[in-house]
Amino acid sequence: MAAGISVKHGLLSSKTSLYHALHRNIVPHGVCIQRAASSTDFRVNEKFCLDLVRSRDYDGFVSSLLLPEEARRSSLALRAFNVELAQVKDSVSQKTIGLMRMQFWKTAIEEIYRDDPPNQPVSAELWRAVRKHYLTKRWLLRIITEREKDLEDRAYRNLQELETYSENTQSSLIYLLLECLGVKDVHADHAASHIGKAHGIVTCLRATPHHSSRRKVYLPMDVCMLHGASQEDFIRGSREQNVRDVVYDIASQAHVHLQHARSFSSKIQGAATPAFLQTVVLEDYLQRVRRADFDVFNPSLQKRNPLLPLQLYFRSWKNTY
Template sequence: MILRLKCSSKFYNPRRLLNHKASSNESSINYCATIVRQYDYENYLATLLLSKTLRSPALVVRAFNAEIARVQDQTTDPNTAALRLQFWQDAVGVIFNQNSANIPANPVTQELNKVCATYKLPRRYIERLVSSRAGLLKAKYFKSLEDVETYAENTVSTIYYLLLCIAGVTNVHADHAASHLGKAQGIVNILRSVHVSNYHKTVCLPMELLMKYKISQQAVLRGSDDENMRNVIFEIASRANSHLEKARKIEVPTICNQLFLPAIAVDKYLNKLQKKNFNVFDKSLQLGSPMLPLSLYYRRLLNKY
C-alpha cells in the first residue's frame, strides 16, 4: 500500500527547488571560473571564447588543474604540499569509484564529478595531473630538458587531451597536435616560473643545461643575467618554439582550433623573450599583454590558433 502525502504549497514548491538547484550549480561554475581567472588568466581568456557547450566543463577541468598546480606556491613545507595533493588524489579516487556521498564539499570536486560522469573522462588523465605534481615535489628539480618535456606532457598536454574528450574528438592528429602544444606551453610555463621558483629557493631550469654553460644554482637564484644564462634560455625557448611550430603544422578537426587558442599566448611570450635577447629575468616579461584578449578574439574569428 502506497501512502501519498499531501504537500502544502507553503512548504513545497517544485519550481523553487529546481531554481535553487540551478542557482547552486551556477554558483559552483562561477567559483571554478573565478579560480581560473585568478590563477590561470591567459587560459581563462581563451576558455571564454570556447563554444557555449564546451565552456563550462572546460572551466571545471582548468579549475581543478589550477588548484593542484598552485599547491607548491601555497607553502614552502613539502610535507604540507604533499598532504594537499593527497586530498585531491583522494577526491579523484572517490569520483571514479562513483561514491557521490563521500565527494568533498568543494565546488571544484563537485563539478569535476559531474563533468567526469557526463563526458566519460579517462581516469588516467585526471590522476596524471595530480601524480605529476607529486613527482616534481619529490624530485625538486629537472635533470634535463627532456624531463621538462615529460612534465609538460603529463600536465599541460593532458589538459588538452581532456578538452578533446569533452569536445568528442577522437583523432590521432588532434592528439599529436595537443601533445606538441602542451609541451610548448609547459616549457614556457617553466621559463615564466623562474621568478616564483627563486622566491621558493628552488631552481626549475634543467640541471644539464646549467652544467653545460657552467652556471651555478646560486646564479639562477640571484637572477644573474649574462651570456651563458641567455644561452640556456635560448635552448629552452627554441625547444618550446619547435613544439609550437610542429603543432601548428598538423591538420586537425575544425573544433580543435578553438581548444588550442592558448597557443597565441605562448607565441606572444616567446616573441617577447626574443626581443629581450632571452633575458628571462627582464621584469617586463612578467607583465600580461594588453593586446592578448584582442589577439585571441581575432584568431577565434579566423578559427585558427
C-alpha cells in the first residue's frame, strides 16, 4: 500500500508508509510522564496512545492516520481518551470502582485546563492537544458524564435514548476533531451530530453478539417490544425474523442519520471532511448487515474488512464523506 504515515521524531509526520504503520508492532509503555516532561517522555506518551487506539479502536486509528499532520497526533490523544472511558464499564466488577475511575478523569480534565496534567500518558497527550488547539472543555466533560451514566448497565429504553447517548459521546468526539482541524462551521456541526448518532447506533449493533454472549442486551427496548423480540432471544443468538426486524429498524435509523449528514456536504468547507472519515466504516457495516439479511449474529459481521484501510484512504484522497 503506497500511502500512510511514518513515525519521525515521535511524530506522525506524513502519509508515506501506511502499510508499515498499520502492521508495525509498537510496544505500549506504562511509563508515566513527569509534569515537566522531556521530549523523550512525550514520544513515549505518543506511542502509548497510538498503540492503545490501534489495538482497541482500529477503525478510529486508521481514520486518524489520514488526518492532516497538524491534527493527527491530537486525534489519537482524543481517541485514546475515548477508549480509556469506553473500557471502564467492561473492566470493573463493581459500579463504585467505575465511578471512581470516571471521577479520576473529571479531575484530570480540570487539571489539564490548569496546565497541571496527571502523571498519565493519555492525560499528557490530551493536555498537549488542548494547548495546541484550544479544545472546548465542555465536550470532554460531556463524554465523561455520559459514559458514567452507562455504568447503570441497562438497555436503552427507546431509540431516542440511544441517540442521545451517541450524541453526547460520539458526536462530542467529532466536535473536538473539528476543533483540531481548525473548523468552526454550523453545517459541519450539524453533520457531526448526525454522524455521531449513526456511529453510536452502529456500535450498539456491532457489539450485540459480544454482549449477548455475556447475557447482556442493550438494544432499545421499544423496538424490541414492537417486534415481539425478548432479551432472551438475543442472548441465545436467535436468527428468527422478529430479531432481524429489530436489527433492520435500528440499522435503518443509522442509515437515515448518514443521509442527513451527507445532505450538508455541499455547504461544508473541505477542511472539515477528514473528521468525517468514520462514515466509511459505518457505511461498510450497514452494507454488510444488509447483505446478511439483518442477521446480527452472522459470522461474516465479526470479521474485519481487509479493504477498509484502502477505502478510507480513497475517500480521504477524494476529500469526501
